[in-house]
Amino acid sequence: VSQSRYGTSLSLTTSGGSGTGAVTFSTNTAGCTVGGTAGTYTMSSTSAQTCVVTATKAADANYNSISSAATNVVFGTRSITLTAANQSVSYTGSAVSPTNSFTITSGSLAGSDAISSATYSYSTANPTNVGTYTITPSLAVFSTGSGSNYSITYATGTLTITAVAPGAPQSFTASSAADARSVLAWTAPSSTGGSAITGYTVTASYSDIS
16 A cells, blocks of 8 residues: 555556566546656546556566556545634724634645635634634635545634724713812713723813903
């Protein structure tokens, strides 16, 4: 049994035997192909599977043609790591929906194979509050090729929700009080911007008093 992996080719060789007859290789396994010329034969496969190959040595003046026993060539799955990209969004007060994406950070796709999308989940369902959350990818969808030809490791990314400026105080009123003082009142903003409001700054301006 010889081993290779999907998306690569394996050199085919023989040993032993007598005579000068040329050696050729053949396979009847669907999706498996023998290519090359004498001395440089290779085998490839369109999927991760086991190919059955036979070597045949041609007859010459002294020896008859002879074929080998069938040999299995195993094309194993191709290993890749799909990593979720880090995302940063601003606090809105509602669950955020970032446009997630991924990169292949280890290994590579074979030939024209392509992944169009993946499923993403978060360490907290419906992330809303300011903070960091883990993005976990899964279930890669292939637009070209098949996931069955790959051994996929999924690596996490980080979603960061950042605070924004709070809204303005509401229902502001000012009323006169004794000793020429003013009493100010207001209600809290409708949005805190994602972080606690710990105080307010009041600025007074004076008109000309005569």
